Amino acid sequence: MKIQQTTGGPSKALRRILVITAVAAEREALLGGLGSDARFVVTAAGVGPVQAALSTARALAEAPYDLVISAGIGGGFAGRAAVGSLVVADEIVAADLGAETPAGFCSIEELGFGTNRIPVAANLLHQVVRGLLAAGLPVQTGPVLTVSTVTGTAARAAELAARVPGAAAEAMEGYGVALAARERGLPVLEIRTVSNLVGPRDRGAWRINEALELLKRAGCVLAEVL
Numbered sequence: 001m002k003i004q005q006t007t008g009g010p011s012k013a014l015r016r017i018l019v020i021t022a023v024a025a026e027r028e029a030l031l032g033g034l035g036s037d038a039r040f041v042v043t044a045a046g047v048g049p050v051q052a053a054l055s056t057a058r059a060l061a062e063a064p065y066d067l068v069i070s071a072g073i074g075g076g077f078a079g080r081a082a083v084g085s086l087v088v089a090d091e092i093v094a095a096d097l098g099a100e101t102p103a104g105f106c107s108i109e110e111l112g113f114g115t116n117r118i119p120v121a122a123n124l125l126h127q128v129v130r131g132l133l134a135a136g137l138p139v140q141t142g143p144v145l146t147v148s149t150v151t152g153t154a155a156r157a158a159e160l161a162a163r164v165p166g167a168a169a170e171a172m173e174g175y176g177v178a179l180a181a182r183e184r185g186l187p188v189l190e191i192r193t194v195s196n197l198v199g200p201r202d203r204g205a206w207r208i209n210e211a212l213e214l215l216k217r218a219g220c221v222l223a224e225v226l
């Protein structure tokens with residue numbers, strides 16, 4: 001687990017916080033929880049890490065921010081994050097960025113082209129988790145994987161879980177958001193509400209409404225604790 005230690009005063013000093021979701025329904029859910037807290041700007045950036053990185057970079061170029069959060073629904077790894085629970089990333093990992101080789105997956109880090117793993121702001125992570133727990137919400141921390149293809153088989157789920165020990169959830173935007181934040185030297189968090197388990201594709205079984213309701217409750221906590 002890689003966690004970036006940030007310095008500075010208490011995070012109540014956060015004056016502007018950029019929250020990036022993929023779709024409008026996630027944005028609306030968060031806004032419902034954030035209420036009238038004007039410190040938060042919530043943008044629906046589109047699906048996938050590239051779109052997320054572009055939109056985050058654009059927003060950060062237009063106005064100053066103190067914190068960037070990637071948020072939305074996600075898939076939970078069986079035994080780590082149940083449907084209807086929350087995951088706060090302790091590390092944001094680009095899980096499929098690299099090369100396939102006959103000997104297995106080789107990350108861009110192993111290839112010498114940068115890093116697959118972006119640390120989160122430890123103090124803010126703990127502050128948010130404490131707040132979620134105090135609100136009685138089921139939350140766990142762990143690596144959240146960013147993938148460009150939603151996992152659709154048990155074999156792929158097992159492969160990713162082995163590639164990133166402790167992987168708690170997967171989604172499609174975190175690494176893009178985190179890269180753009182890192183370019184500006186800003187701390188980043190990723191928060192996912194689990195709509196489905198990572199594994200054999202069964203889109204009809206995704207509990208999207210429940211996950212969006214939980215996202216709204218998480219928004220309420222963010223406004224309280226940040």
Ligand SMILES: O=C(O)c1cccc(C(=O)CC[C@H]2O[C@@H](n3cnc4c(=O)[nH]cnc43)[C@H](O)[C@@H]2O)c1
Pocket residue numbers: 022023025026046047048072073074075076147149150151170171172173195196197198208
């Ligand atoms: O159809 C709807 O009403 C609806 C409402 C809100 C969100 C959606 C999405 O499909 C969001 C796509 C978004 O969700 C993340 N996600 C969710 N589960 C997974 C997964 O198992 N693996 C990877 N990503 C997942 C992802 O970040 C997508 O951008 C629909």
